[in-house]
Amino acid sequence: MMKKIIAITVIALVSQTLFSQSVFDKFEEKQDVTSMIVTKSMFKLMSKIDLSSNDPKAKEYLNMVENLENIKIFTTDNPTTASEMKKTVDSYLKSSTSLSELMRVNDDGKNVKFYVKEGKDENFVNELFMFLYDELSNDKMAVIMSITGNIDLRQISKLTADLNVPGSEQLKNIEKNKNKN
Amino acid sequence: MDSKKIEQLLDAYFEGTTSIAEEKLLQEYFKSGEVAPHLEVYQDMFAFFATAKSEKTSMTPEISETNNQPFYKSLRKWVAVAALLVVALGVTFFINNNSNKISTAEQREAELAFEKTKEALNFISYQFNSSAQNLTVVKEFGKSTNKIFK
Numbered sequence: 001m002m003k004k005i006i007a008i009t010v011i012a013l014v015s016q017t018l019f020s021q022s023v024f025d026k027f028e029e030k031q032d033v034t035s036m037i038v039t040k041s042m043f044k045l046m047s048k049i050d051l052s053s054n055d056p057k058a059k060e061y062l063n064m065v066e067n068l069e070n071i072k073i074f075t076t077d078n079p080t081t082a083s084e085m086k087k088t089v090d091s092y093l094k095s096s097t098s099l100s101e102l103m104r105v106n107d108d109g110k111n112v113k114f115y116v117k118e119g120k121d122e123n124f125v126n127e128l129f130m131f132l133y134d135e136l137s138n139d140k141m142a143v144i145m146s147i148t149g150n151i152d153l154r155q156i157s158k159l160t161a162d163l164n165v166p167g168s169e170q171l172k173n174i175e176k177n178k179n180k181n
Numbered sequence: 182m183d184s185k186k187i188e189q190l191l192d193a194y195f196e197g198t199t200s201i202a203e204e205k206l207l208q209e210y211f212k213s214g215e216v217a218p219h220l221e222v223y224q225d226m227f228a229f230f231a232t233a234k235s236e237k238t239s240m241t242p243e244i245s246e247t248n249n250q251p252f253y254k255s256l257r258k259w260v261a262v263a264a265l266l267v268v269a270l271g272v273t274f275f276i277n278n279n280s281n282k283i284s285t286a287e288q289r290e291a292e293l294a295f296e297k298t299k300e301a302l303n304f305i306s307y308q309f310n311s312s313a314q315n316l317t318v319v320k321e322f323g324k325s326t327n328k329i330f331k
Contacts, residue, residue, distance in 0.1 A: 062295075073301055130308060
């Protein structure tokens with residue numbers, strides 16, 4: 001009896017993780033969805049070849065890329081598909097216990113959610129999940145983005161910190177405060 | 182011995198179907214001197230065979246068995262080893278070449294993927310930072326309302 005319960009639990013857990021991995025893949029085949037999936041083997045190939053390694057900026061990216069497992073992006077400009085994505089994301093986030101909310105911003109109808117899966121320490125996460133939903137936008141109505149691997153959030157933030165986004169300064173402060181706590 | 186039998190044996194001899202005992206019989210017959218007149222033409226031939234058989238050379242050909250044969254044999258062995266080496270080297274080189282060398286098509290693909298990845302990372306980074314900016318706006322709003330409702 002006990003064995004059966006254990007077996008059922010294991011099967012349920014395994015099938016759930018399998019399901020959660022392929023939950024967004026159904027969008028890949030849709031016509032009005034632009035998708036991009038880069039896998040670990042591609043990242044490996046990237047780090048093997050000499051990609052303008054004199055450029056320090058490119059090197060920064062390469063260092064990040066080396067620690068990644070995969071990147072998945074699904075973008076759509078179709079309202080029906082966008083709402084379908086929203087539903088899928090909502091149910092995915094509900095079913096997934098390992099993802100915790102990082103931040104959620106609603107700005108003029110533009111809804112952005114960030115979720116992370118805890119990594120080895122505070123600055124590293126194993127998964128960075130983003131969902132952007134914007135009913136008023138006409139090119140990126142919904143964007144699902146999932147990055148898995150060993151991701152340094154500070155580095156992610158740093159990539160566009162030079163572009164003068166005021167928030168990045170605050171974000172650094174937030175992290176400092178977080179470290180204090 | 183009657184000449185009829187000898188004739189038969191001769192025919193067989195020229196056909197190459199005689200046995201060694203029969204050939205000896207022929208030899209002895211022609212050696213004996215009592216040869217039938219119509220068979221005398223073969224007498225010289227058999228006499229020549231007999232002398233040719235007894236001929237011996239006084240020279241002894243120099244074949245140093247101890248040296249030559251093993252050298253030849255070891256040469257064969259070394260050739261086999263060399264061939265094996267060549268094959269092994271060829272295979273390893275081929276495998277190395279295939280696994281390590283990245284074709285230009287692969288390189289182009291990787292570069293393209295790298296560009297896309299960069300774009301994706303920039304996009305998420307931008308969203309990350311601008312969302313964080315919005316959070317601070319909310320914080321500012323909280324500050325100002327606090328001022329009013331103090």
